[in-house]
Amino acid sequence: MRREIPLAITFITSLIIIVSFFIPHAPFGTMQEVSLKWYAIIAGFTMLLGVDSLIHMHYQKIKRKKSDWAHSLVLIVGFAVFVIAGTISGFRYGSAMDINSSFMYLYNYVIIPLQSTMFALLSFFIASAAYRAFRARNLDATLLLITAVIVMIGRVPIGYQIWHNFPAVAEWIMAIPQMAAKRGILIGISLGMIAVSLRIMLGIERSYLS
Amino acid sequence: MHNFWTIFGVWMAAFLTLAIFSFLYKDNPFYKLAEHLYVGTSAGYMLIYTYFLTIKPMLIDPITKQQQFFLFIPAFFGIIMLTRWFPKIAWLSRWSIAFTIGIGTGLAITGSIQGILIPQIKGTLIALHGWNWTTLNNLLIIIGVISTLTYFYFSKAHKGVIGKTAKIGIIYIMIAFGASFGYTVMGRISLLIGRMYFLFHDWIPLIR
Structure with missing residues (x-):
């Protein structure tokens, strides 16, 4: 049972x-x-x-004073401060999400800078990964490289200054070949989702019960 | 005129921004501090967010203010999800998991058909009449969709017509991945510009 x-x-x-x-x-x-x-x-x-x-x-x-335990303390303190601020704000304003609450103050000056800087940091790593991976070794890699460069240049003002058609070409890539491939992938994903969902529904796939 | 808390908040945000950027030099205690703080505060934020935007308005308020007692059913399933804390009765949590999986699968089937499959097929059934730029673009879309789907069709060996169509598919896929990559990079760069603007406008007002 x-x-x-x-x-x-x-x-x-x-x-x-x-x-x-x-x-x-x-x-x-x-x-x-x-x-x-x-x-x-x-x-x-x-x-x-x-x-x-x-x-x-x-x-x-x-508790076990493992390496970097001080960082774990920072994590717990950060968690506790947000929970306390959220609870107090909830009592004071009816909701912690009130724009004047201390909870939203912390959100704006702690989470937003941390989150956006973390993602901004990724731009450097994407650039270094691209430098290593985007070598035009064959037709596929060359296509990937050229398309990425056109889309990037086409979306900044300097792209227009270099060649006034860059934005239009970037737009065309996004609207036609990119969209066609994305559509094919999406159709494949949705067919896969339906198949897996039916398997789960009918009890063929039961891994979620383990 | 900025008040003390605004100035303090800006300095705190600037410190955290620089702490994260310090990772560009190498892994260091400031980065680790900011990283752990990010995880802890995000967990705290999500807990409060879930309570005030889900549990309170969808469960507590309707039960206490509108006497919607049938909401005890999801509350029961939610509570038995917590039986995972007690190994002897942890198996009860499977009921909640089964309930959420059931809703998820039902929505995946109907949502995929209504939200993805039919609109995407409908969008591909486009007119090909006359020789003009629009017709060429429409033709490229149809070829792209069919060849991409063929590339992901693994039930037959990619030889002959299927092999050639799959080759066209990989060209489309590479263009799509390149475009997505470029798009992602631009998104990240705009975030970087945002952080730089914050540092040199809000914190040290060098940019006017």
């Missing part, structure tokens, strides 16, 4: 979603919307599991 009940739950819930898609009338019409809300609620609870796992791991690191 420990396996049969979950399989039945999966089958019934997925069937309800599919039926509600094809019969958009009461009581099925609202089922998809309701299920999505329920999904969000359950996923919300899983956040606790993830946070617990993270904090537990770093707490153990501090």
